[in-house]
Amino acid sequence: MAQVKIDNVIKRYGSLQVMHGVNVDINDGEFVVLVGPSGCGKSTLLRMLAGLEEISDGTISIGERVVNDVPPKERDIAMVFQSYALYPHKTVYDNIGFPLKMAKRPQDEIDRKVTGAADILDLTKYLKRYPKELSGGQRQRVAMGRAIVRDPQVFLFDEPLSNLDAKLRVTMRVEIKELHQRLGTTIVYVTHDQIEAMTMADKIVVMRDGRVEQIGAPLDLYDNPANIFVAGFIGSPSMNFVHGQIVNEGGVRQFRSDNGLMLPLPDTSAPDGTKVTYGIRPEHITIADHGVPLRVVVVEPTGSETQVFAKHGTDFIDAMVKDRFKAAPNSEVRFAIDPANVHLFDRETEQRL
Amino acid sequence: MQSNRLGWILLAPTLAILFFFGVLPFIYVVYVSFHQWNPFAADPTMIFNGADNFRKIVFDAEFLNSVGVTVLFVLFAVISELVVGYILAQAFMKEFPGKAIFRTIHTLPLIMAPIIVGSVWKLMMTPSIGIIPHYLNEWFGITVNIGTSPVAAFATIIIMDIWHWTPLVTLTLIAALVSLPPDPFEQAQIDGANKRQIFFHITVPMIAPAVVATVFIRLMDALRTVDEVWMLTGGGPGSATRFVGVHIFKEVFPKTNYGYGSTISVIVLYLTIVACWLLYVTMLAPRSKKD
Numbered sequence: 001m002a003q004v005k006i007d008n009v010i011k012r013y014g015s016l017q018v019m020h021g022v023n024v025d026i027n028d029g030e031f032v033v034l035v036g037p038s039g040c041g042k043s044t045l046l047r048m049l050a051g052l053e054e055i056s057d058g059t060i061s062i063g064e065r066v067v068n069d070v071p072p073k074e075r076d077i078a079m080v081f082q083s084y085a086l087y088p089h090k091t092v093y094d095n096i097g098f099p100l101k102m103a104k105r106p107q108d109e110i111d112r113k114v115t116g117a118a119d120i121l122d123l124t125k126y127l128k129r130y131p132k133e134l135s136g137g138q139r140q141r142v143a144m145g146r147a148i149v150r151d152p153q154v155f156l157f158d159e160p161l162s163n164l165d166a167k168l169r170v171t172m173r174v175e176i177k178e179l180h181q182r183l184g185t186t187i188v189y190v191t192h193d194q195i196e197a198m199t200m201a202d203k204i205v206v207m208r209d210g211r212v213e214q215i216g217a218p219l220d221l222y223d224n225p226a227n228i229f230v231a232g233f234i235g236s237p238s239m240n241f242v243h244g245q246i247v248n249e250g251g252v253r254q255f256r257s258d259n260g261l262m263l264p265l266p267d268t269s270a271p272d273g274t275k276v277t278y279g280i281r282p283e284h285i286t287i288a289d290h291g292v293p294l295r296v297v298v299v300e301p302t303g304s305e306t307q308v309f310a311k312h313g314t315d316f317i318d319a320m321v322k323d324r325f326k327a328a329p330n331s332e333v334r335f336a337i338d339p340a341n342v343h344l345f346d347r348e349t350e351q352r353l
Numbered sequence: 354m355q356s357n358r359l360g361w362i363l364l365a366p367t368l369a370i371l372f373f374f375g376v377l378p379f380i381y382v383v384y385v386s387f388h389q390w391n392p393f394a395a396d397p398t399m400i401f402n403g404a405d406n407f408r409k410i411v412f413d414a415e416f417l418n419s420v421g422v423t424v425l426f427v428l429f430a431v432i433s434e435l436v437v438g439y440i441l442a443q444a445f446m447k448e449f450p451g452k453a454i455f456r457t458i459h460t461l462p463l464i465m466a467p468i469i470v471g472s473v474w475k476l477m478m479t480p481s482i483g484i485i486p487h488y489l490n491e492w493f494g495i496t497v498n499i500g501t502s503p504v505a506a507f508a509t510i511i512i513m514d515i516w517h518w519t520p521l522v523t524l525t526l527i528a529a530l531v532s533l534p535p536d537p538f539e540q541a542q543i544d545g546a547n548k549r550q551i552f553f554h555i556t557v558p559m560i561a562p563a564v565v566a567t568v569f570i571r572l573m574d575a576l577r578t579v580d581e582v583w584m585l586t587g588g589g590p591g592s593a594t595r596f597v598g599v600h601i602f603k604e605v606f607p608k609t610n611y612g613y614g615s616t617i618s619v620i621v622l623y624l625t626i627v628a629c630w631l632l633y634v635t636m637l638a639p640r641s642k643k644d
């Protein structure tokens with residue numbers, strides 16, 4: 001168990017800089033999830049934590065120790081690679097048991113831990129097989145097994161569930177949370193999956209283009225996104241954005257989009273005429289008679305909820321409503337918005353107002 | 354059916370060549386090995402003598418000696434070539450100035466004919482004119498004469514073989530190392546393996562197929578080394594470097610013992626196959642069996 005401190009870390013590949021001063025503080029025992037679009041540097045950051053990638057500038061410390069120059073095997077970390085990285089010439093059993101064997105643990109301990117992990121991961125049937133005889137999801141579970149037989153200072157997971165089917169993914173998610181609660185080990189976890197991020201994390205780090213955009217508890221990021229990027233990235237389906245400005249018509253302050261769509265404005269100190277981007281989450285919109293009139297584009301029922309896409313000119317807004325709803329394309333629909341749920345962003349800086 | 358016939362037609366030239374230049378001569382050698390035959394004698398007819406030649410081999414002290422010498426030579430040469438070849442391959446995996454030139458020079462011995470290699474080394478080793486005995490004497494005060502010292506002759510042949518064939522091993526090992534995926538090596542570091550453990554647990558098993566293939570090639574080649582040795586020592590001094598290839602050559606050409614020479618060839622082929630099979634069983638089969 002250890003705290004991890006990532007201090008102003010920069011990564012360059014030759015003249016190409018891909019990480020521009022990343023700062024993240026991870027408390028002892030915390031479950032931190034890294035999210036961000038493809039290519040933003042999540043794997044690179046994880047690999048720097050593991051010691052597989054040189055740190056061009058800044059420092060990383062694990063526990064009290066600065067590890068910039070500590071080789072991977074002395075960092076006491078377990079990692080699950082995005083590419084699984086199984087040993088092709090070893091059986092599932094030997095793959096999972098490899099770290100224990102390298103640590104010269106007694107054979108009965110290896111036996112007990114490997115069979116235990118195989119049990120959790122539903123791999124017991126496959127212990128004698130070779131990686132090439134496994135499906136993608138099974139390989140991914142072997143990679144998980146190799147990590148969880150250890151008791152490291154920090155777990156690093158790079159999209160460890162990306163190749164599992166929906167059901168197994170839920171099971172594994174619960175297993176990992178349970179593992180975390182049982183061992184209390186610090187975990188850094190990369191994922192593309194919104195639900196994984198929201199449900200597992202104590203703290204989410206949102207990255208973009210080698211920079212940290214915001215760090216916070218899941219609901220914190222959901223309720224108070226720092227900028228348009230985070231607002232759009234956290235939450236699924238993602239937030240609606242409408243560009244326009246604040247207007248005052250007969251003493252009533254409102255938002256008017258560039259297309260003339262009028263929407264209710266929350267309390268804000270921004271003066272009239274401020275150019276803003278208006279953000280509202282689909283799940284915060286209801287259909288009601290007092291709502292704003294729009295034209296239906298398409299209606300997508302998902303069973304439990306219905307997603308209604310509507311437009312006004314070139315402003316598109318979609319709503320996620322609980323009730324079943326049917327409407328012909330181009331018919332009128334009224335979206336009711338509670339101003340308390342509205343987020344306003346500066347149009348220039350894209351920062352929250 | 355149609356594509357099957359086309360396949361055979363396309364294969365036919367290769368099969369024909371294989372048959373006429375591989376299978377037929379082999380059958381002929383086996384046939385000759387059951388005869389007594391000296392085509393240059395007054396009576397050049399082949400006389401069938403059953404298994405006499407094979408019986409004779411068992412009591413042929415010179416042949417048995419040559420097998421011993423050959424095995425020793427093959428062990429020393431092939432193991433050294435593997436070790437040196439691996440070290441060079443690892444060196445070539447890294448970047449250093451002049452790497453391309455060095456790599457080219459290093460492969461030059463490969464393109465030389467064995468007979469040339471033999472004569473160059475003979476020139477370099479001849480006492481009083483050769484560069485190697487000269488400097489060995491001047492720098493270390495060692496006198497070497499491959500004409501009189503069995504050990505010197507044997508060692509020189511091994512060094513010559515290493516010089517000649519290590520580049521082949523290096524090239525195949527470079528190819529094997531380059532094609533290795535990086536992830537298992539990174540994962541092994543994370544799993545706490547040190548350099549030695551990574552070498553034995555990851556590198557060796559992953560390049561084993563290439564190593565075995567290289568050893569096969571080198572083993573078969575080394576077992577029938579003739580021309581270099583013939584040129585350098587002629588099999589001497591005494592019978593210190595009289596490898597089976599040289600032995601067969603001496604039986605067949607100076608002694609014109611075609612029948613008996615063929616018999617030795619067949620036996621040597623058999624021994625080679627056994628050696629390769631043992632190698633295969635010990636190095637590769639355990640893995641495929643576990644599958």
Ligand SMILES: Nc1ncnc2c1ncn2[C@@H]1O[C@H](COP(=O)(O)OP(=O)(O)OP(=O)(O)O)[C@@H](O)[C@H]1O
Pocket residue numbers: 013016018036037038039040041042043044045082
């Ligand atoms: N060896 C390398 N040389 C040059 N650039 C690299 C190298 N490895 C990664 N990059 C670049 O660094 C950036 C971050 O890559 P990284 O693999 O960390 O992304 P990621 O966030 O993990 O993406 P994904 O979600 O697709 O896995 C990318 O723009 C990538 O092109």
Ligand SMILES: [Mg+2]
Pocket residue numbers: 042043044082158
């Ligand atoms: Mg990645």
